[in-house]
Amino acid sequence: MSDGGNPSCSTHNKTRTMIKPSRPLLLLILAVCLALGNAVRHRVKYVYDGDTVQLENGQRLRYLGINAPEVRHGDRKAEHMADAARNLNRELVLNAKVSLEYDKRRKDRYGRLLAYVFLENGETVNNILIQKGLAHVMINDEDIKYRALLLASQRTAIENRIGIWRELLKTDQNSYLGNRASHRFHKKTCRFSKEIKKIVWFKSRRDAYWEGYSPCRQCNP
Ligand SMILES: [Zn+2]
Numbered sequence: 178m179s180d181g182g183n184p185s186c187s188t189h190n191k192t193r194t195m196i197k198p199s200r201p202l203l204l205l206i207l208a209v210c211l212a213l214g215n216a217v218r219h220r221v222k223y224v225y226d227g228d229t230v231q232l233e234n235g236q237r238l239r240y241l242g243i244n245a246p247e248v249r250h251g252d253r254k255a256e257h258m259a260d261a262a263r264n265l266n267r268e269l270v271l272n273a274k275v276s277l278e279y280d281k282r283r284k285d286r287y288g289r290l291l292a293y294v295f296l297e298n299g300e301t302v303n304n305i306l307i308q309k310g311l312a313h314v315m316i317n318d319e320d321i322k323y324r325a326l327l328l329a330s331q332r333t334a335i336e337n338r339i340g341i342w343r344e345l346l347k348t349d350q351n352s353y354l355g356n357r358a359s360h361r362f363h364k365k366t367c368r369f370s371k372e373i374k375k376i377v378w379f380k381s382r383r384d385a386y387w388e389g390y391s392p393c394r395q396c397n398p
Contacts, residue, residue, distance in 0.1 A: 218274040218297075227262025227312050229289070230270060237289040240303045241280055242327050244315040244391055246341060258341045262311040269302050270294065280321050293323055307331050310340020315391040316360040328389045335386060346383050353379045353398050355390045367396035 223231040227245025230238050246256035248263055277292035285291055294302040303323070306312040307330040314327045335342050355362040357375035362385040364370070379385040382398065392398050 218276050220272065220274050221270040222272075224263060224267045224271050226259065227266050227306055230266070232290075237287075238277070238294070239285055239289040239291055240306070240312075241291045241293055242314060242316065242321050242323055243303050243306055243312040245306060245312040257344050258311060261340070262306065265306065265309060265311055266302070269296065269305060273297070275302070278322075281318055301326075303327065304330055308334060310334040310337075310342050313341065313386060313391060314389045316389050324389065331389070332387060335383065345386075349381045349383060350398075351380060353382060353385050355379055355385055355388070360390050361393045362390040362398055363393045364396040364398045367393055367398070369393060369395060 220233040221230045222233045222235075225231070225237075226248045228240040228243055232238055245262040245266070246259035247253070248259045249255040274297060276295045277290065278295065279290075279292050282291055296302060301323070303312075304326060307314060307327050314324075314331045316324060334340060335346070338346065350364075352365060353362045354365060354370055354373065355377040356373045357377055358373075362379060362382075363373075377388075379388070379390070385392075385398075
C-alpha cells in the first residue's frame with residue numbers, strides 16, 4: 178500500500194530529534210505518518226469526461242457519488258454542459274497526483290474503481306464538480322460516506338442555478354416518483370415505475386434532485 182513514505186513525515190522526524198516532544202506526541206506523529214503513507218497517490222493519465230478518468234497504471238476510475246453529463250459517444254449527442262464538466266475535470270486532475278478513498282464497493286460492474294478523489298491540497302474533486310454545478314449527486318447506497326457533503330453542495334448549486342441547473346430546472350412537471358431503494362426518480366409513465374416498492378412522490382424535478390435522487394436513464398424525467 179505504501180508509496181514510499183511522505184516527505185512531510187521525514188521533516189517531522191528531524192524535528193523530533195531537535196525538540197524532543199513527549200511520547201504521546203510522538204505516537205500521534207507516527208499515526209499521522211502511517212495514515213499519510215497509506216494514501217497512495219496516482220497520476221491521472223487521461224480524462225474521459227466529468228466523472229471518469231484513467232490512472233497511470235491503466236485502471237479506469239469512476240468518481241463515486243456523482244454523475245456528470247455524458248460526452249458524445251458515436252452518434253449519441255453530448256449532454257448539456259458535458260464539455261464544461263470534462264474541461265473542469267481536466268483542469269483539476271490531468272497529470273496531477275491524486276489520492277483515492279473507497280467506500281463500501283471498490284469497483285463497479287464494469288471493473289472501474291469507485292472512489293472519492295483528493296487533490297494534493299486536500300480538496301475533493303467529486304465535491305468540486307457538484308459545487309460548480311457540473312455534476313449531480315448520484316447515490317447507489319443510502320449511507321455513502323460523503324452523502325451529506327455532496328448533497329449540501331448540490332443544494333447550494335441548485336439555489337444559485339449554476340452549471341447544469343439553469344437549463345435543467347427551467348421547465349418542470351408537477352409530479353415524479355422516486356424509488357427509495359435505488360434513489361432514482363421517474364416520470365409517472367415510466368415502465369419501471371410499476372416495479373417500485375418503496376415510492377416517494379416529488380412535486381417537482383427540483384425536489385427530487387434536492388433530496389439527492391438522480392434521473393432514470395430510461396424515461397429521462
Ligand atoms: Zn424511469
